[in-house]
Amino acid sequence: MIAHARSYKRNQVSRAEVLTAIGRFHDEYKIKRVTASLDEIENYTSDIWLVDDDLHIPGDLELAHECAYLLVVLGDLVVDGVYGDSDDPESFLLVTGNMRARDVVTAGWLEVHGDLSTDRLIGDYNDCGAYIGGDVHAQLFYGEHHHFTIGGALSANAVIGRPSLEIATPPAVIDIDDLRMLEHFDRDLLRVFDDHDDDGNAITYVDGFRDFREPKRRVYAGLPFRAAETRDN
Structure with a gap:
């Protein structure tokens, strides 16, 4: 259970409160999707959770593990570990303030109205999308095929691949077949x-990832992408 969160299925949150909260979503689709789910939520294994103020998670926050179909944080969200959501089962996060997490892996619907600060920001698949109203600060951003909308600036030491990215100033990227991937x-x-090559000189080619599941596993485990690096957890 998420600390300080009120549950819809336990009648701690009214339907009117949920409708007011999701009215803050940037996309009409998400409002309609969650509204339609209210009549079916009793059949779900997941729940709708509402936090009335800032939320601090001392470890990881994985919406599927928390049985969260929707988590609304009316304030800032800080996750000391990794934040993760999913597209199957579909999950939603709405943060009206800023969000900070050690790492972020998003396959579901992630919406932050303020800034998002993280070490590694990883997108996963293309069914859902992320909306960040403010700036994004990351050491490494790999969007994979996930769609990101960023209202402010993207500040990242490395942007990998060519993300599906809606932003005023597109960043310089490192293609997944670029030697700089190493x-x-x-x-x-x-x-x-x-x-x-034809002259006998040694050359090296890079052709993307072997299996995208392994980089994701390292993120969830708090492990670096390069063994020579260390990470503060």
């Missing part, structure tokens, strides 16, 4: 080929 990821995470 500066950010261990070779065993990547498809790397060593060869020789």
